[in-house]
Amino acid sequence: MSEPVRRHRRSSSTVRHGQLRRSSTAGVIARFVAAVLAVVLVSGSAIAAYAVWDIASSVAPPVTLANETPGVSAPDIDAIEGGVNLLLVGSDSRQGQDANLFGDPKKETAVLNDVTMLLHISEDHSSATVVSFPRDMFVPIPACPKEDGGTYNAMSAQKINTTLSYGGLACTVLTVEKLTGLSIPFAAEVQFNGVIELSTAVGGVDVCVAEPIADDYTQTYLDAGTHTLEGMSALQFLRTRHGVGDGSDLGRISNQQVFLSSLVRTLKSSETLTNPSKLFGIAKAAASNMTLSTSLSNINTMVSIAMAMKDIPLDQVVFAQYPTEYGDINGYEGVLPLKGPAEELFDALSTDEPLSLSGETGPGSVLDPNAPENETQEPAQPSPTPEGTTPAPEDTTAPTTAPTTEASAPGVVLDKSVQGQTAGDYTCSKGNE
Template identity: 70%
Template sequence: MSESPRTSRRVTTDPTVARHARRRGRNPFTALLKVVSATLAVVLVSGTAVAAYALWDVAASVKPAVTLAGQDGSSPNIDAIEGGVNLLLVGSDSRQGQGDAYGDPDVETGNLNDVTMLLHISEDHSSATVVSFPRDMFVPIPACPKEDGSGTYNAMSSQKINTTLSYGGLACTVLTVEALTGLKIPFAAEVQFNGVIALSNAVGGVDVCVAEPIADPYTGTYLDAGTHTLQGSAALQFLRTRHGVGDGSDLGRISNQQVFLSSLVRTLQSSETLSDPTKLFGIAKAAASNMRLSVSLQNFNTMVSIAMAMKDIPLEQIAFVQYPNAYGSSGGQQGVLPLSAAAEQLFDAIKADKKISLTGTTGVGSVADPNAPGATETSAPPETTDPSDPASTPATTPPATADGGDAVELPSTIEGQTAGDYTCSKGNS
């Protein structure tokens, strides 16, 4: 029997240590960049976020001093983006350009989107939904333009969704998800392993609860039961692990990732990061430096405005759900098949900007946290749950919205949780 989180210890994992670059000869341009960087540091401390962005933009350009004059106090304020948002985040498993920390880059040169998440923010900014698409789900892939502009790939009736990145890059993944959901997606970003490390460092780490020990030699993830503050490479490996959680499947990994993401949202709201343009510009800089962005996201102001749209959404109205699916096969390949009827209910609600109510479980990779705020002594501890019984890991989301309004009740085949649900990773050691 594993140790309960109630008596566990907190472990803080240090971020990745940066290596010092080789010293180079001094030149006037380098000296100018140092002056601009020093000025930026002062501006960040003073809280003038818009000017900070202007200075960073200048420092990154060929002529950093040209537009400095008159910038302080003259730029417009940054506020939440107007209207709704659909943004696709893709996580690539490519080792190219990532060093040898994640395997031999010359051998493991695949470029699969093993993580595909769609963020929808309602037009009135009262709710948000993040949909995770299982990497092994068979979907139709439309005719995608080749990245080199030499033509298009043929459409395919049934392929795993994680092959879209290798077919036609980020644009192909967006086209596939648009066809699958019926939504228009104007914003998209692709992140690799090093980018996840940089972003987790930018937010200062995330607390995650582990109900049962995690031991995964494939990713090097070893965590005792308890609460751990993860950032840097430790956060990356936690998000990558699937052998160490639930039933060892990608579906278990998704629910494990939702434990992290829910805690991340709570952390950002409690620290008022989502209300602070200065902090958000720091995160946006980490994103811009480590991610491939759609043209629509290359503007810092846009990234910050999208993040600020989340600041006033109640935690109970930020839902993380898994695209409904069932195990099956296609063309002799094993994977998962989409449950079209349940998916239609989900995306009809999203298109109509309706709040949603979850009735399914949190998934095989997580369990309810018995030490969550408001939990009673009668709450079942994590070790008493039966992973073979989906009813043993119920979502704690109430059937009504936080403001008492009507919500679309989703079928139980749609698993997930809200940012207001406190859950723990279910280890599979």
């Protein structure tokens, strides 16, 4: 096994371009909403007015969700009141994409949501959780409205990635609402070009690779070390499944979380948040390459959600994978929901309990042994010794740190089947070589 390279060293990424056969588009909601906020806050008023108009004019016609109420006014540009549930969907559709890179859109047989992620922001804006739903998980799909009227029949068990083909973004939202018990008023869909342009607009994302990645399916080849990925290389990294961990979609999710956590750290860095040109580019790229729900298509709404997220500490931004086990239904292989651990997770989200992960990061990632120390944590100061007394000798037999227990852990300690990490955790992709 190759030793991971220290994070301050940067090697050039080698990603060979070829036709993409399957998709796993992904993004980070914070990248989208924080950018719009920063354009308004950092730019002068005239520039901000033009930026808002230009971004708004780029937004595609919105999708109306089943739970939206027509005529509700948009919030003021201030942190949104209360909590937020926002669903981000990555589509594998070739429509409107470069046929030379992504294949002929006329040959696609179905449009699948290969990435489905739910962002939950707590009522008091002290924490945020992003839950990834495995694409091959069997779930009940409710009756979904057709675009031309009528409804698709409800189904007791289908893979969650088929919901986009049955009833579009609105159907995916209805399915996740039924699965989690949460109301989801905001949603966005992103395609291939969106991931490419967004990763380029942010200036690239540093990812750590513990062992070399070699994936002939996505033409992704990366040596061990730290790579700055943007554009096509970022998309292919997010798509790779055969190149990481055990080659499963679950491994791909944990590999994506390596990218997402690093992206959140990049967005919260002062260099990104004080660069108006870069921030405008991010917002423009997002608006030009996303299909939004009606509730999210208003600039004020995007800004207010961003303001709710901007001060959340990194260790309170949790990336979690919906807990599953391997199984099959009627001879079709996939993964099945683990209902007990899942109920614990979403009950905690519904009541805004702080979350603590106890499981592993996932089969596609490992903790970075060369991660920088937490610079925000102040060292403990010794108690002052009264004048005229001698300090007691140090007890070298006692442990230097207390063991972590459920009683001392913050909030709800999730079952070990809920894998993931926080944005404050430095991790590396676990390659297949």
